[in-house]
Amino acid sequence: MTMENKISVHHVLSLTAIYILSFGVIFASGENENPPVFNSSYYSESVLENVANYTLVVTVTATDADNSSTPEGTVYYEIIDSNDNYGFFDITSDSGEIRTNGIIDREKQEYVNMTVAAFDNGDPQKNDTVDVDIRLLDVNDNQPVITPKNMNTSIPENSPVETFVVDVNVTDPDIEGELIYSLNPTADAVRQYFHIDSSTGVITTAKLFDNTNTYILTVDVKDGNPDHELSYGHVLVDVYYSDSNDPNQHDPQFHKDSYKYYVPPDLPVSSNLTDYGDTIIVIDKDAGDNGEVICTLDSESNTRSIFAITEDTCVIYTLFPLEEDYERYDLIVIGTDKGKTPRSSEVAAIVYVVEETQPPPAQSDCAGCWPISVSIVLLVTSSVLVVVVIVQCVVHNKRTTELKNDLKQATNVYDEIPANSVIQLNTVNTSMTAAESESGYMGLTGDHQTTDNDYIAPYDVTPSTT
Numbered sequence: 001m002t003m004e005n006k007i008s009v010h011h012v013l014s015l016t017a018i019y020i021l022s023f024g025v026i027f028a029s030g031e032n033e034n035p036p037v038f039n040s041s042y043y044s045e046s047v048l049e050n051v052a053n054y055t056l057v058v059t060v061t062a063t064d065a066d067n068s069s070t071p072e073g074t075v076y077y078e079i080i081d082s083n084d085n086y087g088f089f090d091i092t093s094d095s096g097e098i099r100t101n102g103i104i105d106r107e108k109q110e111y112v113n114m115t116v117a118a119f120d121n122g123d124p125q126k127n128d129t130v131d132v133d134i135r136l137l138d139v140n141d142n143q144p145v146i147t148p149k150n151m152n153t154s155i156p157e158n159s160p161v162e163t164f165v166v167d168v169n170v171t172d173p174d175i176e177g178e179l180i181y182s183l184n185p186t187a188d189a190v191r192q193y194f195h196i197d198s199s200t201g202v203i204t205t206a207k208l209f210d211n212t213n214t215y216i217l218t219v220d221v222k223d224g225n226p227d228h229e230l231s232y233g234h235v236l237v238d239v240y241y242s243d244s245n246d247p248n249q250h251d252p253q254f255h256k257d258s259y260k261y262y263v264p265p266d267l268p269v270s271s272n273l274t275d276y277g278d279t280i281i282v283i284d285k286d287a288g289d290n291g292e293v294i295c296t297l298d299s300e301s302n303t304r305s306i307f308a309i310t311e312d313t314c315v316i317y318t319l320f321p322l323e324e325d326y327e328r329y330d331l332i333v334i335g336t337d338k339g340k341t342p343r344s345s346e347v348a349a350i351v352y353v354v355e356e357t358q359p360p361p362a363q364s365d366c367a368g369c370w371p372i373s374v375s376i377v378l379l380v381t382s383s384v385l386v387v388v389v390i391v392q393c394v395v396h397n398k399r400t401t402e403l404k405n406d407l408k409q410a411t412n413v414y415d416e417i418p419a420n421s422v423i424q425l426n427t428v429n430t431s432m433t434a435a436e437s438e439s440g441y442m443g444l445t446g447d448h449q450t451t452d453n454d455y456i457a458p459y460d461v462t463p464s465t466t
Helices: 003-028 400-411
Strands: 036-039 042-048 055-057 061-065 075-082 089-091 097-102 111-120 127-137 149-154 162-167 180-182 194-196 202-205 213-222 233-238 256-261 282-284 292-296 308-309 316-318 328-337 344-353 376-381 383-391 422-424 431-438
Touching: 036 111, 042 055, 055 127, 055 194, 061 075, 075 089, 089 111, 149 162, 162 233, 194 213, 282 292, 282 328, 292 308
Parallel strands: 036 127, 042 127, 149 233, 256 344
Antiparallel strands: 036 061, 055 097, 075 111, 089 097, 111 127, 162 202, 180 213, 194 202, 213 233, 282 422, 292 328, 308 316, 328 344, 376 383, 376 422, 383 431
């Protein structure tokens, strides 16, 4: 064999060896002996919520012991389970890179948990899984908002300094950014009475109030982000008199549920309705101005202004003739005391227009008669209660029994009337003094003598003009 032939045979044998070797590798590649295995048993990462789209968050990596150039050794990745409700993240299948998918928002979801699987391409296919947790970090990207923007509250006038007024509530979904509260927009004349905690938003009183008033506070809040506008809110504070310290403790009280009058159609102008029906008696248990009552007529019940009422005596009289074909007038009498914080009550006064009425008796028929009129003032000296009765000499169309009933009702409105109380019946021109009493109950003295006309006769004291 020549040298040339030897070289040719060697070349063929070499190619055959290479072919056989290659064939052996190809045959071996059909067996998927190893699964992919993640390099870590757990992945955890965090990312700011304001990062750009497609920002890399974390890369998961798995290796396969099979030849990476064969299908059995080639690995790809998938997210097979996740609570990513808003699709914030996505994974690149060939690299295992987990990136943001659009804008992510911590205020929507702070934690995202997912399970990632690494698969090979062998047959049968093998895989491995790993848990990945991603936390979205807060950025101060939301403006604080005062809610509600308009608040109302009330506190007593005698509130001490540092009395709680209101807690200003702010909604801000961000964790980052310190909230700072202020009353700076409020007028100085108002702000001097109040203080706000700059970190909590709690408003308290800063000084004692001079009197009752209504104050409007303007609150602003900022969160440290210079790009955010100030959030504003308003608090209306009503400063009122405290019932526990206000000496005006009682409402005026009428001694009847309603008062009735029966008048003729041709009732003269300036007629006193007391001559045709009930005497209005109003009682107030308070002392001084708090117990002094003024009577008025409700304007809506007296729309035609036919009637008027005396403020201090509660006597209704006519200003104009009655209207034709009117059978009834429903008036409302309002009793209001003179307290610094006035109290009031009201009662119905019904005027019936009738064809026939019983005229009042002539003056001569009740000579010496003293129909009951006005105020009963209770005073106290040491433990002795002195009842002073103010009586007016005016001719009323009242019979004794009616007057006694009026007095009885007036004195029984309260079982016991405290000292220094004022009981106002009707007005006063003369006065008399009743007996002293230690019981605290109101009582009158004197011999009640009746005339032929059954009217109340004078008491056994000498009246003195007031």
